[in-house]
Amino acid sequence: xxxxxxxxxxxxxxxxxxxSNRIHAGAQWVYEQLRSEYPHLSLGxxxxxLNILVDLGKVNRLPLGSGSDVYEAxxxxxxxxxxxxxxxxxDVEIPEELQAEIGRRIxxxxxxxxxxxxxxxxGICRECRRRDQ
Amino acid sequence: xxxxxxxxxxxxxxxxxxxSNRIHAGAQWVYEQLRSEYPHLSLGxxxxxLNILVDLGKVNRLPLGSGSDVYEAxxxxxxxxxxxxxxxxxDVEIPEELQAEIGRRIxxxxxxxxxxxxxxxxGICRECRRRDQ
DNA sequence: GTATCTGCAAAACATTTGCCCTTTG
DNA sequence: CAAAGGGCAAATGTTTTGCAGATAC
Numbered sequence: 001x002x003x004x005x006x007x008x009x010x011x012x013x014x015x016x017x018x019x020s021n022r023i024h025a026g027a028q029w030v031y032e033q034l035r036s037e038y039p040h041l042s043l044g045x046x047x048x049x050l051n052i053l054v055d056l057g058k059v060n061r062l063p064l065g066s067g068s069d070v071y072e073a074x075x076x077x078x079x080x081x082x083x084x085x086x087x088x089x090x091d092v093e094i095p096e097e098l099q100a101e102i103g104r105r106i107x108x109x110x111x112x113x114x115x116x117x118x119x120x121x122x123g124i125c126r127e128c129r130r131r132d133q
Numbered sequence: 134x135x136x137x138x139x140x141x142x143x144x145x146x147x148x149x150x151x152x153s154n155r156i157h158a159g160a161q162w163v164y165e166q167l168r169s170e171y172p173h174l175s176l177g178x179x180x181x182x183l184n185i186l187v188d189l190g191k192v193n194r195l196p197l198g199s200g201s202d203v204y205e206a207x208x209x210x211x212x213x214x215x216x217x218x219x220x221x222x223x224d225v226e227i228p229e230e231l232q233a234e235i236g237r238r239i240x241x242x243x244x245x246x247x248x249x250x251x252x253x254x255x256g257i258c259r260e261c262r263r264r265d266q
Numbered sequence: 267g268t269a270t271c272t273g274c275a276a277a278a279c280a281t282t283t284g285c286c287c288t289t290t291g
Numbered sequence: 292c293a294a295a296g297g298g299c300a301a302a303t304g305t306t307t308t309g310c311a312g313a314t315a316c
Binding site: 138140144173174178 | 272
Binding site: 103105 | 194196197198199202214216217223225226227228231234235236238239242243244245246247248249250251252253254255256257258259262
C-alpha cells in the first residue's frame with residue numbers, strides 16, 4: 001500500500017481493456033475478456049488488480065447499487081446517466097460552474113466541505129426515447 | 134407485486150423506526166432494534182419488508198457502495214453528504230433550480246431525459262472540520 | 267379458506283483472503 | 292533471494308429464496 005507495486009502483465013491488460021474496449025465493465029466481464037489470453041487467470045486476481053488500479057487512481061469504481069460494481073478507466077471528470085429502460089451507462093459532462101455552485105451552497109448552509117461527488121442521473125436515454133415514440 | 138400487501142406488524146414497526154429513531158440505517162441495525170420486541174424476528178424478513186417498503190415508495194434504498202445498503206424513510210427530496218472522516222451521513226438540500234438546470238443541460242446536449250438523480254457529496258463534515266483545527 | 271407473511275435455514279452472489287508456488291527487481 | 296504477484300479454493304458478508312406453519316382478510 002505504501003511502495004510502488006511491481007509490474008504485472010495481467011494488471012496492464014486489465015487497464016488496457018478498460019481504456020480501450022469498453023467504458024464501463026464489471027469484474028466478471030473483464031475476467032471473461034482475458035480468459036482466452038490467460039486460461040489460468042482467476043477472478044480473484046482480477047478483483048485484486050482492479051482494487052490496486054483504483055488505489056493507484058487509474059480506475060474508478062462505480063457502486064451502482066445493482067448487484068456488482070462497475071469499473072472504468074479514469075478520464076476527464078464526468079458523470080453518469082443510466083437508462084432505466086435499457087440499462088446502458090452513458091458519460092455526461094456537467095459544467096463545472098454548476099458543480100462548484102452546488103458545493104459552495106452546501107458549505108454555506110451546512111458547513112460541510114465538499115471534496116468529491118458521486119452522481120448518477122437516471123431516466124430514459126436518447127435511443128430508448130426515439131424507439132418509444 | 135401487483136395487489137396491495139396485507140398488513141404486517143413487523144413491517145409497520147420497521148417503517149416507524151426509520152421514520153422516528155434514525156435517519157439512515159442498515160438492515161442489520163433495524164433488525165437489532167426490533168429483536169427485543171420480536172425475539173423470533175429474522176433478518177431475512179427485515180430485508181423482505183424493506184424491499185416491499187421501497188417498492189411502495191415509503192423508503193429509499195441508498196447503495197452507498199461500502200458493503201451494505203442503507204435505508205431511510207422517504208421525505209422531501211434531498212441529497213446526502215457523507216463525511217469521509219467520521220462516516221456520518223447528512224441530509225442536504227440543494228436548490229431545485231440548480232437540479233433542474235442540470236437536467237435541462239443533459240437533455241439539451243445528450244438527448245437523455247433525466248427522471249431522477251442519485252447524488253452523494255463527499256468531504257469533511259462541519260463537526261470534523263471544527264475538531265481538526 | 268386462501269393468499270400473504272413469517273421464521274428458519276440454506277442458497278445465491280459479489281468480493282476478499284490464505285496458502286503456496288511463480289515472477290519481478 | 293526477498294518481496295510482490297498469481298492461481299486456486301475456501302471464507303466472508305450481504306441479500307435472496309424455498310419451505311412449512313401462522314396470520315390477515
